[in-house]
Amino acid sequence: MDKLDEIRALAIRHAGVNYPGMSRLSIHSSTEPSELSALVCDPMAIILLQGTKRSVIGDKVFEYGSGQTMVVAAEIPVMGQIVEASPEKPFLAINLTLDPAVIMNVVLYLSATPELQMQPGFAFSMANAELIGAWQRLLGMCERPEQIPVMALHLEHELMFRLMLSPHAEMLRQIASIDSRLSHIRRAMAYIREHYAEQLSVEDMAAIAGMSESVFHRRFKAVTALSPLQYQKHIRLQEARRRMISKSADAASVSLAVGYNSTSQFSREYKRLFGEPPRRDAGIVQTMIGSG
CATH class of the missing domain: 2.60.120.10 (Jelly Rolls)
Known part of the structure; x- marks a missing residue:
């Protein structure tokens, strides 16, 4: 063996x-x-x-x-x-x-x-x-x-x-390292996760990381394979999915809670990430949890 x-x-x-x-x-x-x-x-x-x-x-x-x-x-x-x-x-x-x-x-x-x-x-x-x-x-x-x-x-x-x-x-x-380039990027990532529902600017995120906008954007994408705003979108949509599944909430209220002003935009981006519209996706996951 x-x-x-x-x-x-x-x-x-x-x-x-x-x-x-x-x-x-x-x-x-x-x-x-x-x-x-x-x-x-x-x-x-x-x-x-x-x-x-x-x-x-x-x-x-x-x-x-x-x-x-x-x-x-x-x-x-x-x-x-x-x-x-x-x-x-x-x-x-x-x-x-x-x-x-x-x-x-x-x-x-x-x-x-x-x-x-x-x-x-x-x-x-x-x-x-x-x-x-x-x-x-x-x-x-x-x-x-x-x-x-x-x-x-x-x-x-x-x-x-x-x-x-x-x-x-x-x-x-x-x-x-507490002072590595990665630690500075992670500081900005943590801020995005804490304030995902707010309208954040790359300028604000770069300031938190202590970098210029261009350097911050380049290094952020090198770490995550996403731009800072794409990262925020992923965090928003994953929180939206959690709320849809755990609270059986409607898409309109969830979209507002996670920072979307447009329910239709929310539904389009949700489907693009998870493969199904919000309510249908939540129903499928709830059924899987119930049968498991």
């Missing part, structure tokens, strides 16, 4: 279980493909163990499969879809929400590197045997929960060290 087979067996046994002391680690499993769905992805590291997933970020489409990792460095809107899964070979993935303090502890032991050009806020790579082994040892704590208080953080440091030796190193350094 190779390392991927061993970690798959662990993931199947513990999928969907939350362990105290490892709240940022989650295991996802599915026995069937899924519809394309939208979310804002927090900074995290992901390893896909089995199956295939498609991610749409901005105007870019990525498909990745067994043994591949994805690292997300900022709160990026992602459309995700499981495209290959079955009861015999379920989709399996492990997610770890990143802690900048843990990354910084690892960075302090590594030699400094000059700051590079603005990195994208996401990247994919194939995991080597050492990185897979680090994921396996961290996941193995689920078999020994009594050891989690002592060993889990140590093993997370090992995983971050292995990721720092991968193509994701510079991105991780920027997550850890």
Whole structure:
């Protein structure tokens, strides 16, 4: 049994279980493909163990499969879809929400590197045997929960060290730094998420990031694959969808609540992102939740 087979067996046994002391680690499993769905992805590291997933970020489409990792460095809107899964070979993935303090502890032991050009806020790579082994040892704590208080953080440091030796190193350094270009962009991203329903200008956002408008726009798009105003639109529409599903609200009131002045424009943009008009989409999701 190779390392991927061993970690798959662990993931199947513990999928969907939350362990105290490892709240940022989650295991996802599915026995069937899924519809394309939208979310804002927090900074995290992901390893896909089995199956295939498609991610749409901005105007870019990525498909990745067994043994591949994805690292997300900022709160990026992602459309995700499981495209290959079955009861015999379920989709399996492990997610770890990143802690900048843990990354910084690892960075302090590594030699400094000059700051590079603005990195994208996401990247994919194939995991080597050492990185897979680090994921396996961290996941193995689920078999020994009594050891989690002592060993889990140590093993997370090992995983971050292995990721720092991968193509994701510079991105991780920027997550850890409180004064990196990425941290300035994330400051503006957080402001947009907090004030998504307001009429924001690129000038205001750039000022929050401490950059000129042209530099801010270029760096923001390098991180998110979206312009600042497109990012705001995604946040608005995802909040609108949440309200439509959880409150059974009408499109007109929701569109106003998330910052649209035109219900027809809201409906057009909602359908473009989610594939169905607001009320129909909400009904489909509510039916899926009810049957699940």
